[in-house]
Amino acid sequence: MAIKDILTHINREGKQVFSLLQKSGPLTKNGLLEILKTNFTALNRIMDPLEKEKFIMEVGIGESSGGRKPLLYDLDPKCFYVLGIDISRVYTKIVIADSKMNIISKKTFEMDATFTPEKTVREIALLFQKAVDKLGLHQEQFLGVGLGTVGPLDRSSGIMLRPKYFPSEGWTGSPIKERLEQALGLPVMIDNGANTAILAEYKFGAGKGFQNIAYFNCSTGIRTGAISAGVIVRTINDAEDAFGHMVINCDGEACNCGNYGCIDCYASIYAIVRKYQAALKQGRSTGIDKDIDEIDYTDICGAAEGPEPLAQEIITNAATIFGVGLANYINLLNPGLIILSGPLISYSNLYYQIASEIASTRHYDKEANHIIFSKGGFFGEDAIALGAAIMVVESYLLL
Ligand SMILES: [Zn+2]
Structure with a gap:
C-alpha cells in the first residue's frame, strides 16, 4: 500500500500518537498516557497498527520512576x-x-x-x-x-x-x-x-507552546503570516502582503498596488535600494565602491553596520516605519511571539534592532502585552x- 493510503487509514487516536512522537518523541508509554489521558490497554491498541506499519520503533530505555526502566518509543524517521x-x-x-x-x-x-x-x-x-x-x-x-x-x-x-x-x-x-x-x-x-x-515555527520551532504567533519576512516586499488560537489566519486569495500594504502615511509615496503611503513603500528591500540610489544621485556621498545602479541591499546593510551615515539613516527610517506597523499589528492580534525573518533581518542587525525596539515601545497596553521577538525563528531561512x-x-x- 502507498504511504499516503497507510497514513489515511490510521484512526484519529493513532494519528494523535503519531503526531506526539513526531514532535515530542522519544516518549515512554507512561509519558504518552499522561498526555492522552487513556489507559494502558487502550494505548497498546492504538500503537499496535503503528508498530505493524513500522511507523514507530523502540529507541532505548527511559528513566525509571521506581521499578523496571521503561522503553522509549519514537517515530521512525525513515518511514517516509x-x-x-x-x-x-x-x-x-x-x-x-x-x-x-x-x-x-x-x-x-x-x-x-x-x-x-x-x-x-x-x-x-x-x-x-x-x-x-x-x-x-x-x-x-x-x-x-x-x-x-x-x-x-x-x-x-x-x-x-x-x-x-x-x-x-x-x-x-x-x-x-x-x-x-x-x-x-x-x-x-x-x-x-x-x-x-x-x-514550521508553530509546530516544530520557536512558536511551539504559543497560541498566537506572527511571522514577518522582510524581503523585496514584506510577507506576513499569523497563527491565532492555533489556526492560520487566512486572507483573501491567501495573499501574504496585506501588512506591507497597510497605509502608514495618508499623503505618502505612490505604491505599486495603486495606493499611497503603504509600509512597503518605506520598509522593503525595494524601498531601501531606491531611496539610497536616489540620495546618491542627489549628491550624497557613499563608502560603497560600485556604480549607483549596481548597489544592492546587501551593500547598504553592510555599510549601515560600518557605520556609514547615509546607509544608517535609510535603514533606520525603513526599520522605524516597519516597527510602527508592527506596533499597530500587535494592537490588533496580540501575538505572544513575533518572528522577524528574511534577508533584511539576516543582513541588517540595525534594521532588526530598531524595528523590534519601536514595536516593543510603541504598542498599546505594554503592561498587559509582553511580546517576545525572535530573530530568524528556529528554522531561519529554511x-x-x-x-x-x-x-x-x-x-x-x-x-
Ligand atoms: Zn501598497
Whole structure:
C-alpha cells in the first residue's frame, strides 16, 4: 500500500500518537498516557497498527520512576520522506525532510529574468532527482510535495494569481501545482510562503507552546503570516502582503498596488535600494565602491553596520516605519511571539534592532502585552521550504 493510503487509514487516536512522537518523541508509554489521558490497554491498541506499519520503533530505555526502566518509543524517521519547496521570486530552495521533519538534503538556486515557471520547475525536478539518487531513496518513499510560494494564489487549483516582483515573465496565472505534479510524479500542495514558514515555527520551532504567533519576512516586499488560537489566519486569495500594504502615511509615496503611503513603500528591500540610489544621485556621498545602479541591499546593510551615515539613516527610517506597523499589528492580534525573518533581518542587525525596539515601545497596553521577538525563528531561512513539507504531513494528520 502507498504511504499516503497507510497514513489515511490510521484512526484519529493513532494519528494523535503519531503526531506526539513526531514532535515530542522519544516518549515512554507512561509519558504518552499522561498526555492522552487513556489507559494502558487502550494505548497498546492504538500503537499496535503503528508498530505493524513500522511507523514507530523502540529507541532505548527511559528513566525509571521506581521499578523496571521503561522503553522509549519514537517515530521512525525513515518511514517516509517529503519534498518541501520555497519559490521566492529571486531564489528557489528545495529541502528533503524525513518523517521527523529533519532536513536531510537542501539545495538552492538563484532566479534571474530567464527563470520562467517552466524553467524553474525543470530545475527543481533535476535537483530533486539528483538528491534522491544521492540519498539512495526512491520516489515511492515520498508522501508528497509542499510548495510555499508568493501569493495571491488559489490553493485548491494551485494557480499563482498575480504575484509581484518576479524577475521573469510568466508567473501570473501560472498553474504551478499541475506543472510540479507532472514533473515530479507526486501530489503537490501549495500555500503562500509566509503561511508555510509560520506553520514550521508553530509546530516544530520557536512558536511551539504559543497560541498566537506572527511571522514577518522582510524581503523585496514584506510577507506576513499569523497563527491565532492555533489556526492560520487566512486572507483573501491567501495573499501574504496585506501588512506591507497597510497605509502608514495618508499623503505618502505612490505604491505599486495603486495606493499611497503603504509600509512597503518605506520598509522593503525595494524601498531601501531606491531611496539610497536616489540620495546618491542627489549628491550624497557613499563608502560603497560600485556604480549607483549596481548597489544592492546587501551593500547598504553592510555599510549601515560600518557605520556609514547615509546607509544608517535609510535603514533606520525603513526599520522605524516597519516597527510602527508592527506596533499597530500587535494592537490588533496580540501575538505572544513575533518572528522577524528574511534577508533584511539576516543582513541588517540595525534594521532588526530598531524595528523590534519601536514595536516593543510603541504598542498599546505594554503592561498587559509582553511580546517576545525572535530573530530568524528556529528554522531561519529554511522555514518556508520546511514548512511546506510540514503542511503536507499535517494535512494527513487532520483527516
Ligand atoms: Zn501598497
